[in-house]
Structures are given as C-alpha cells and as structure tokens.
Amino acid sequence: HNIAELRRLDIAHHLPAQADWAEIEALGGSRIITHAEGCYIHDGDGHRILDAMAGLWCVNVGYGREELVEAAAAQMRELPFYNTFFKTATPPTVTLAAKIASLTQNRLPHIFFNASGSEANDTVFRMVRHYWKLKGEPKRTVFISRWNAYHGSTVAGVSLGGMKAMHAQGDLPIPGVEHVRQPYAYGEGQGMTEEEFCDACVAAIEDKILEVGPEYCAAFIGEPVQGAGGVIIPPKGYWPKVEAVARKYGLLVVADEVICGFGRTGQMWGHETMGFTPDLMPMAKGLSSGYLPISATAVASHVVDVLKTGGDFVHGFTYSGHPVAAAVALRNIEIIEREGLVERTGSVTGPYLAKALATLNDHPLVGETRSVGLLGAVEIVADKATRARFGGAEGTAGPMARDACIANGLMVRGIRDSLVMCPPLIITTEQIDEVVAIIR
Ligand code: PLP
Numbered sequence: 001h002n003i004a005e006l007r008r009l010d011i012a013h014h015l016p017a018q019a020d021w022a023e024i025e026a027l028g029g030s031r032i033i034t035h036a037e038g039c040y041i042h043d044g045d046g047h048r049i050l051d052a053m054a055g056l057w058c059v060n061v062g063y064g065r066e067e068l069v070e071a072a073a074a075q076m077r078e079l080p081f082y083n084t085f086f087k088t089a090t091p092p093t094v095t096l097a098a099k100i101a102s103l104t105q106n107r108l109p110h111i112f113f114n115a116s117g118s119e120a121n122d123t124v125f126r127m128v129r130h131y132w133k134l135k136g137e138p139k140r141t142v143f144i145s146r147w148n149a150y151h152g153s154t155v156a157g158v159s160l161g162g163m164k165a166m167h168a169q170g171d172l173p174i175p176g177v178e179h180v181r182q183p184y185a186y187g188e189g190q191g192m193t194e195e196e197f198c199d200a201c202v203a204a205i206e207d208k209i210l211e212v213g214p215e216y217c218a219a220f221i222g223e224p225v226q227g228a229g230g231v232i233i234p235p236k237g238y239w240p241k242v243e244a245v246a247r248k249y250g251l252l253v254v255a256d257e258v259i260c261g262f263g264r265t266g267q268m269w270g271h272e273t274m275g276f277t278p279d280l281m282p283m284a285k286g287l288s289s290g291y292l293p294i295s296a297t298a299v300a301s302h303v304v305d306v307l308k309t310g311g312d313f314v315h316g317f318t319y320s321g322h323p324v325a326a327a328v329a330l331r332n333i334e335i336i337e338r339e340g341l342v343e344r345t346g347s348v349t350g351p352y353l354a355k356a357l358a359t360l361n362d363h364p365l366v367g368e369t370r371s372v373g374l375l376g377a378v379e380i381v382a383d384k385a386t387r388a389r390f391g392g393a394e395g396t397a398g399p400m401a402r403d404a405c406i407a408n409g410l411m412v413r414g415i416r417d418s419l420v421m422c423p424p425l426i427i428t429t430e431q432i433d434e435v436v437a438i439i440r
Pocket of ligand 1: 057115116117118119121150151152153157223227228256257258259284285
C-alpha cells in the first residue's frame with residue numbers, strides 16, 4: 001500500500017464515521033489499518049497493535065478466520081443475494097433464524113434480520129408501536145430509556161439513545177422517547193450504598209412512567225451493560241427491579257444486546273448475566289464477529305402473535321436476511337460453540353481480566369476499575385478522594401490516555417474520563433497482562 005497516498009485521499013474524499021474531520025486533516029489523515037490476525041491489528045506504518053476493542057466491540061472470534069472466508073465464498077458462489085420481500089427466503093437465513101432462536105432457549109423464537117445494530121433498534125421501534133396499536137392500546141407510544149445509553153446512529157437509534165451530543169445534531173430525539181438517570185454508581189452514586197443507589201435509579205424509572213402516564217408507555221429499553229456510554233455496569237439487583245417496575249405498568253422490555261450478546265458478559269446473553277427476560281432483543285456485532293454486516297431483532301411469541309393479526313408488517317431492508325452474511329454468522333456461531341468461547345469468558349478470561357484490572361487500583365490516577373466478562377473500564381481521576389475529573393464534569397482524560405495506549409501498541413477506547421475495553425473472546429491471559437501493563 002502507498003500509505004502517504006491513501007492518507008491524502010482520506011483527507012480529500014473520505015468522511016470517517018463519528019469523527020472530527022478537521023482534526024483528522026490536521027493529523028495528516030486517518031491511521032490506515034492494513035491487516036490483522038488473532039488479537040492484533042497492523043497499520044500502514046508498521047505498527048502491530050493489540051486490539052483490546054475487538055474492532056468496534058465486534059470481532060469476538062478474532063481476526064484471520066479462514067473458515068469464515070470460505071463460508072462467505074461458498075455462499076457467494078451458490079447464491080450471493082436474494083431478498084425476503086417476495087414470500088421468499090434463503091437456506092442460511094432460515095437456518096440462522098432457527099439457530100438464534102435456540103440460543104435464546106426459544107424464549108425469543110422469532111427473528112427479524114437487519115444489517116446493523118441501529119437498524120435492529122429501528123425495527124424494535126416500529127414493532128413495539130405497531131404492536132400496541134394492534135392490541136387496542138394505541139396511546140402506548142412512549143419509550144423509556146436512559147441518559148448516556150447508546151442504541152445507534154439512525155434517527156430512531158439516536159432518539160432511543162441518551163447521548164446529548166448526538167441529540168444536539170439533528171434536533172433529536174423525536175417525540176415519544178423519555179430518558180431517566182443511568183445506573184452509573186462511580187460517577188453518580190457518590191455517598192450512597194450500592195442498594196440505595198440501585199433503588200434511586202429504579203425509582204427514577206417508576207417516577208417517569210407515572211409522570212408520562214402508564215397508559216402512554218410502550219416499552220423500557222436498555223443495554224444490559226452500557227457499552228459506548230463507558231462500560232457502565234449496573235448495581236446488583238438493578239435489572240430484576242427494572243423489569244418488575246416495567247411489568248407492573250404493562251411496558252414491554254427491550255434488551256439491546258448489540259454488544260452484550262454472544263458471550264461478552266460470560267454468558268450467551270447479557271440479560272442472563274443481569275437476571276431479566278426481555279420481550280424483544282436487538283443483536284449485531286458478535287453475531288458475525290463483524291466479518292460482514294448483519295443484525296437481528298429477536299421477538300417473543302406473545303408479541304409476534306399480535307403482529308400477525310395486522311397483515312403486512314411494512315418494514316424491512318434490502319439486506320434483511322442477506323444470505324452471505326447469514327452464512328458467515330452461522331459459521332461464526334459454530335466457532336464460538338466449538339471453542340467454548342462463552343464458557344471460557346465466564347470462567348477463565350473474564351475473572352482474569354477483573355483481577356488484572358484490579359492491580360491498577362493502587363495507581364494514583366485510577367479511581368475505579370470494573371468489568372463483567374470481557375467488558376472492562378478504567379476510570380481515571382484527578383483526585384481519588386473527591387473523584388474530581390480532569391477537564392471538568394465530563395472529563396477529558398480518556399481520549400488522552402487512549403492516544404498514549406495506542407502509541408504503546410494497545411487499542412482501547414477513551415470515553416470521557418475512562419478507558420474502556422472489549423477484547424476478542426480469544427484473548428489469552430498473557431495478552432490480558434499485556435493490556436494492563438500498557439495501561440499502567
Ligand atoms: N446498540 C448498541 C448497544 C450498540 O453498542 C451499538 C453500536 O455500538 C448499536 C446499537 C448500533 O449498532 P450499529 O453501529 O451496528 O448500527
């Protein structure tokens with residue numbers, strides 16, 4: 001590759017996602033990632049970088065899986081594309097739907113395919129509102145979500161999400177989404193016990209439902225563990241209590257498993273780790289380990305039974321159920337199962353990461369480390385006692401520390417004042433030691 005030329009073209013023609021284009025231009029263009037294997041990515045300047053972000057929370061089986069390449073090639077040869085609009089389906093699409101259903105123990109046995117996590121949430125949005133109309137409660141249109149939640153970058157995804165900076169661009173959220181406080185104990189629960197903080201967060205949800213009016217509330221949506229918000233792990237007992245409040249007022253419960261699904265938290269689904277049962281469940285990322293874009297929205301029978309009374313569900317995408325992406329997802333799930341990656345995350349590497357991160361707690365700039373499975377965060381503070389942040393309330397140390405990590409051969413993400421990580425599920429304990437050593 002002619003890296004200098006690629007950087008020039010990047011500046012002249014490419015608008016990278018979720019990025020400050022002027023900053024990238026000032027830096028001389030994006031870092032060009034050329035190839036990867038296992039847990040390592042390589043850039044055009046010859047750097048080998050340990051990828052503790054699994055790409056973007058997705059490359060769960062690691063890079064360089066030849067059998068995924070073969071699965072894609074074989075399916076492309078046989079049938080590169082067909083849609084599901086014309087009372088049609090393809091073998092991998094149907095087989096994958098059944099496979100996902102079985103991974104939910106058939107609790108969510110109906111699968112709607114999309115190409116991205118954002119689209120999976122758009123599907124949730126339309127299904128839920130349509131469901132309530134068909135059920136004869138058309139006033140139930142409001143979604144309850146959390147501040148600092150991430151549910152995607154489409155109009156519905158940004159609206160369901162609770163990222164104020166994203167709301168500010170595009171005059172969002174759209175009407176019908178209400179946000180409540182997030183269960184972020186380190187940042188927002190100072191001076192409270194874990195139980196007091198948990199109950200305050202749950203009470204905020206009940207208060208919001210009563211303020212909106214239960215008869216207007218359609219669903220509660222949340223990530224079992226907030227990822228892009230900074231790996232926010234809720235206090236013990238939070239989710240069962242949230243589910244109970246939602247059910248008390250008749251709301252549907254949506255678990256956004258786009259990051260947590262497929263073993264990330266040490267069990268197949270984040271909602272299993274957190275102790276609740278959703279009615280709808282968007283998933284993406286780990287479904288194909290990012291090798292091709294595909295997402296799914298899994299739905300409980302009691303919801304689909306109602307939707308089936310409504311004739312055509314006029315929603316879906318050209319790439320809903322793409323056969324090549326589905327074939328790759330099927331083989332990816334086979335790898336996860338064959339190699340026992342979920343169990344390994346739950347019993348070996350997840351606990352190891354927690355212990356390894358805890359060795360950073362004596363560092364003068366580390367306020368807290370936390371993790372669940374292979375999803376972790378290091379909170380950087382200016383003052384451990386007061387939890388004062390660098391750069392004011394929001395904090396600015398994360399991106400600075402991230403840049404230092406990258407310069408030292410480690411890819412992590414900086415979010416406000418924390419470093420977050422989400423390594424491939426194949427990461428070894430030696431590589432986890434390397435992650436922690438570089439952060440230190
Ligand atoms: N939901 C969650 C929980 C996510 O973390 C993300 C992406 O990070 C999305 C939805 C959106 O997925 P995508 O970027 O594939 O649209």
